Amino acid sequence: METVERPPAFWLFPIGLLLAVGVSLLPGQWPLYTVLGVATAFLGLPHGSLDTAVAKRYLPLQSPLRLGGFFAAYMALSAVVLAVWWQAPDAALVVFLLYSAVHFGDDVAARIGRIGGSGYGLWIVSLPVVFQPEVVVPLFEMLGSTQPGFIVQAAPWSLALGGALLLTGLVTHSTRQLSDWRDPLLLVLGAWLLHPLAYFIAYWCFLHSPRHLEVASRDLGLESWGEKLRAVAPTTLATYALAIAAIPFLVGLPADAVLLRVIFVGLAALTVPHMVVEFIAEARGAGREPQPA
Numbered sequence: 001m002e003t004v005e006r007p008p009a010f011w012l013f014p015i016g017l018l019l020a021v022g023v024s025l026l027p028g029q030w031p032l033y034t035v036l037g038v039a040t041a042f043l044g045l046p047h048g049s050l051d052t053a054v055a056k057r058y059l060p061l062q063s064p065l066r067l068g069g070f071f072a073a074y075m076a077l078s079a080v081v082l083a084v085w086w087q088a089p090d091a092a093l094v095v096f097l098l099y100s101a102v103h104f105g106d107d108v109a110a111r112i113g114r115i116g117g118s119g120y121g122l123w124i125v126s127l128p129v130v131f132q133p134e135v136v137v138p139l140f141e142m143l144g145s146t147q148p149g150f151i152v153q154a155a156p157w158s159l160a161l162g163g164a165l166l167l168t169g170l171v172t173h174s175t176r177q178l179s180d181w182r183d184p185l186l187l188v189l190g191a192w193l194l195h196p197l198a199y200f201i202a203y204w205c206f207l208h209s210p211r212h213l214e215v216a217s218r219d220l221g222l223e224s225w226g227e228k229l230r231a232v233a234p235t236t237l238a239t240y241a242l243a244i245a246a247i248p249f250l251v252g253l254p255a256d257a258v259l260l261r262v263i264f265v266g267l268a269a270l271t272v273p274h275m276v277v278e279f280i281a282e283a284r285g286a287g288r289e290p291q292p293a
């Protein structure tokens, strides 16, 4: 029998879901919020921190001046997202959910195509809204949304559309792997059983981030854990500093809303330049080969 070597995320994701079941069962909201903060900082965020190394590989950033220019452009794009969120939080949240879906679709697009990938992404962001609207609405409100009902109404449609596109991608691509249909099914189970934030931790920290770290590290030729750590540490630490610097701007809000805003509005701001870097890397040949999953 042929033995297929599975990448770490294949096993990490079901483990993450089991851990998330445990976290969901803890009493009160703070244990869950604390795990969200810690998991985001140590497991989720670092995959974006490879952007510096990816950009250095695909862009001419040898001189310190050019590298400084890269960081300035990265931060400027993030600042635009923050400004839009400040002025129009409802629109910003809807757009964030949509580009997150596109970004999550990159996890699978090399195997099941762009269309299938977008369906996969829509599936991921719609599931918790459809299964647990009464939990998700207060979370959206803490992020500044004043009309979360609109997203709740749209979610069954985006879930159906996502499911149809995902299925099309799966049936039309023989490069699909076990995990490409197993994970969407596990996500249904997760969205049904878990608190939406625990669901997010399981997906983001145990599937999306390890997968991206693995694919990008391979592309960058980072083999040992030491090399990977050295590549992500400076940017990760700088991002912690930015997250802490954001807190004084949020005084007056309840502590849970501060934490959620720092995490999700921060992610919204960082994901835009992160997607631009990925787009440039892809256009220059990174990650075209279907990867095992």
Ligand SMILES: CC1=C(/C=C/C(C)=C/C=C/C(C)=C/C=O)C(C)(C)CCC1
Binding pocket: 096, 097, 099, 100, 103, 125, 126, 128, 129, 136, 139, 140, 196, 197, 200, 204, 208, 264, 267, 271
């Ligand atoms: C806010 C929120 C959600 C959406 C989170 C999103 C969309 C996160 C995107 C993260 C990204 C793009 C990370 C990049 O690597 C859920 C889970 C639907 C429900 C709970 C509240």
Ligand SMILES: [Fe+2]
Binding pocket: 047, 048, 103, 208, 212, 274
């Ligand atoms: Fe990402």
